[in-house]
Amino acid sequence: MTRNDTSYMRHVSIVNIAVSLLIANICFIIGAAVAEQEQPTSVGRCSPAVFFMHFFYLALFFWMLISALLLFYRTVMVFSQMSRARMMVIAFIVGYGAPLLIAVITVASTAGHEKYITKQLACWLNWNESRALLAFVIPALTIVAINLVVLIVVLYKMLRRGVGATTQPDEKHALVVIARCVAILTPIFxxxxxxxxxxxxxxxxxxxxxxxxxxxxxxxxxxxxxxxLDSKVRESLAVKLPLQNLSSSRTQSTSAGSSSTSGVNFFQRMRRRNVYNVSEANTSSAVTNSSNSSYAIINS
Structure with missing residues (x-):
């Protein structure tokens, strides 16, 4: 699943998106519990929850931005090549460094005046007195706008390169291509x-x-x-899960083997039906490989 740099960075982004979202939601639950118990809210108990909530929600958005820029990079800059190590360094600096900087500056500029968090109803950034909430709203909405532009560009490139002419008959319609891409990229972006x-x-x-x-x-x-819905994930699960059952129980070796074979065949059929080949026939091999790897982000 991670043999090429594009696929590897895609999965790194998804893992960090999931981790940031998980921790941010846990902090949200903690902050909600604190606010429910105390009215007005306690600055000492709410401030740590608000800081980590602010930081990890921003990290979530910046990792979604990285996913969008990776897709844009592989779709538009087809001749450009960047090493995996360099992409990893840039991704982690942007993904966690920028949110941490914003969160620390927000605390430093508002905490001394006790205007960092709201005074009532919730553990969250202050709005009425210090407008600290803008430190979350502005970066978040800016990233959403950038990701929306990237999605539009990707859809335009896919349709322009003749997706309908190279896909299966039941997926030739442009609306089907658009619907699939939007469904896959909307939550990730x-x-x-x-x-x-x-x-x-x-x-x-x-x-x-x-x-x-x-x-x-x-x-x-x-x-x-x-x-x-990633065909490579389904294929890997179809192969590995029956093999684990095979090694753990010899009595089920026959059934596990047949299950593995049928599972692989099923997912191979699904893969052949779902994979998009969006490269043009007359382009060079370098452009073709880069284009195919970029669209693996959407539907491996």
Whole structure:
């Protein structure tokens, strides 16, 4: 699954997105519990939860930005080559260094005036007095806007290179290609966080419900669209899981072997049906390999 640099960095990004989202949501639950117990909220107990929540939510957005820029890099800059080590260094500096810098500056500029967190209802960044919430809103919405632009560019490139002419008959329609790409990339790029604008400018309960529902299920969407629907992941599971059963129980060796064979055949059929070959026939081999590796990010 990680034989080439593009696939490797894709999985590194997904792992760090998942870890950041997990820790941020745990901090959110802790902050909610503290705010529910104390009114007004305790600065001493809320501040650590708010800091780590701020840091890891920002890390989530910056790792989603890295995923988008990786796809953009492999889609547009097809002749450019960057080593895996260099990509890793850049990714971790941007993914964790930039959020940490923003979180520390926010604390340093507001904590002395006791305007770092809200005084009532929730453990979160202050808005009414210090506008500290902008230290989260501005980077988050900026990244969502950049990722949306990357998604549009990727869709344009795929359609322009004639996806419909090289895919299976049931996937030739451009709308099918667009729908698949949007379903896979939306949770990884965090585009549903764009509904946060509606929660800031409107008190309509419907917008708040949609925002909470989509973003609370972001991890599930990443699991389904970013991992389980990956043909290479399914193929690997079909091979490895029966082999583990084979080694643990000799009495089930025959059934495990037949299950492995049928599983591999099934996932190979799925892979042949789902994989997109978006390279052009008349391009050079270097461009073809780079194009194919970039679209492996969308549907391996």
């Amino acid at each position: 965090g585009l549903t966080w764009g509904f946060g604008i509606g929660t800031m400018v409107s008190r309509n309960e419907g917008i708040h419900v949609v925002f909470a529902l989509l973003n609370s299920l972001q991890g599930l969407f990443i699991l389904v669209f970013g991992t389980l």
